[in-house]
Amino acid sequence: MSLADQVLSINDDLPIRTDKPVHSGKVRSVYWLSDSDSRRLIQEKGYDVAPDAPLAIMVISDRISAFDCIWHAEGGIHGVPGKGAALNAISNHWFQLFKENDLAESHILDIPHPFVWIVQKAKPIKIEAICRQYITGSMWRAYEKGEREFCGIHLPEGLEKDKKLPEILMTPSTKGILKGIPGVPEADDVNITRSDIENNYAAFNFSQPQDIELYETLLKQGFQVISQSLEKLGQIFVDTKFEFGYVKNAAGQEKLIYMDEVGTPDSSRIWDEASYRQGNIVENSKEGFRQFLLQYFPDPDILLNKNRMPEREALAKENSLPLQAIMDISDTYIGIAEKITGQSIHLAENPKQEIIDVLASDYGLIA
Structure with a gap:
């Protein structure tokens, strides 16, 4: 075989x-x-x-x-x-x-x-529920450019790349293209604020306003359960994306549940704690593959710039990556799953x- x-x-x-x-x-x-x-x-x-x-x-x-x-x-x-x-x-x-x-x-x-x-x-909530414990990725890129408001949250001065945030932050973005919401661009994956959600809760598919607080509670609780569990395994839960939706049980009662996948190397950043203490970032998530791609291709802007999507799609279609790159990420996925x-x-x-x-x-x- x-x-x-x-x-x-x-x-x-x-x-x-x-x-x-x-x-x-x-x-x-x-x-x-x-x-x-x-x-x-x-x-x-x-x-x-x-x-x-x-x-x-x-x-x-x-x-x-x-x-x-x-x-x-x-x-x-x-x-x-x-x-x-x-x-x-x-x-x-x-x-x-x-x-x-x-x-x-x-x-x-x-x-x-x-x-x-x-x-x-x-019935899906139309929000990518993102939770962050460290400043890295898109949040760091925005911060480095001088932005101090992120999803309506004010970030203090003096934060350093890849360092722990003063508290766990919830930084939601849109899931799919939502139309007709004041102040929210009609595009996928756009950062939104809590006020955006509160003022347009039905447009985001919430059944009632008080469920916004419930979704935030479930997001934070889920994050902490995974984070504490990973800590015991010598891993740092950096950030993650959850999805939520409504279902009905046998008695016909509606309830808010977790959907899609949670706490995986595809939806989260997971760092090796021992390496982090020594000043190195060792990714136990897909982020390692993203970094490989950014270094592998001579013009990383194609991968980062949404306006160059046709070039990016051509890059993915026309380039067979080295087998070793795929086997390395295979080892990462299997290794963290077994751990x-x-x-x-x-x-x-x-x-x-x-x-x-x-x-x-x-x-x-x-x-």
């Missing part, structure tokens, strides 16, 4: 029975089940959701996205070996920990395979066939 066979790069062509188009994101594909299959599974498996709740099969891939582009390596390698299984394992671990700490639940109902989640449909979960991450010999087999035999979902 070749390395290319062990990498799941295309995940939107599985013969999962669905009567709607497959939604394919940068990393995950979502297959919405028919009403009859959703009802059947809820009954057979006893999921705590409304009997008519729409369910979906969410299949992760090994694709790697950075700077809003998908990258590939020489030898026909269109992903990072072990990445999908590592991301899901980490999220599963944190969601379980949230449950044990009496935080909110997640959208995941079942885990048939390391690459697969069965999820319930949620966090205490379990080995195994590369599947034929991930696609394994998924088909389990969804056919245990769930009756293969067309």
Whole structure:
């Protein structure tokens, strides 16, 4: 079995029975089940959701996205070996920990395979909920240019790059393009303030104004649970992005839950603490891959400047990266996943066939 066979790069062509188009994101594909299959599974498996709740099969891939582009390596390698299984394992671990700490639940109902989640449909909050414990990345770039207001928060003078902030900061941005909100540009991933959210809570998909405080509480609590856990493993939780949404339980009560993935190397920066104490930043997250790309290409502005998106897309499409770069990030993902979960991450010999087999035999979902 070749390395290319062990990498799941295309995940939107599985013969999962669905009567709607497959939604394919940068990393995950979502297959919405028919009403009859959703009802059947809820009954057979006893999921705590409304009997008519729409369910979906969410299949992760090994694709790697950075700077809003998908990258590939020489030898026909269109992903990072072990990445999908590592991301899901980490999220599963944190969601379980949230449950044990009496935080909110997640959208995941079942885990048939390391690459697969069965999820319930949620009404998403249209906010990328970002939490920061250190000043780095986009916040540092803005600060270095002299900006002292960030998402409506005033930053004090004298902050230093990669140093701990005086307190954990919540710096939200838009999820998707939101139209007609005063003062909020109609573009994806735009920084917003708490006032923007309060004054337009319905436009951000909040059911009621008091849920803004609940989402902030869940964001901060989730951040602290992960941060404290990583601290015991000699890791620093630098910053992260959470997503939230509403679902209804079997009794029809609406509740706010965690969605998507949490605390992964894709959605967070994680630094090695021992190295940090010695003055070095060792990334246990995708940030290491981003830094590689910035150094690998002679004109890093293409990767950083949103106005040069066509050039960036061409760069990703036309350049096969060195295999070693992909294997290095594979080691990072697998290493941090095994550290966090205490379990080995195994590369599947034929991930696609394994998924088909389990969804056919245990769930009756293969067309």
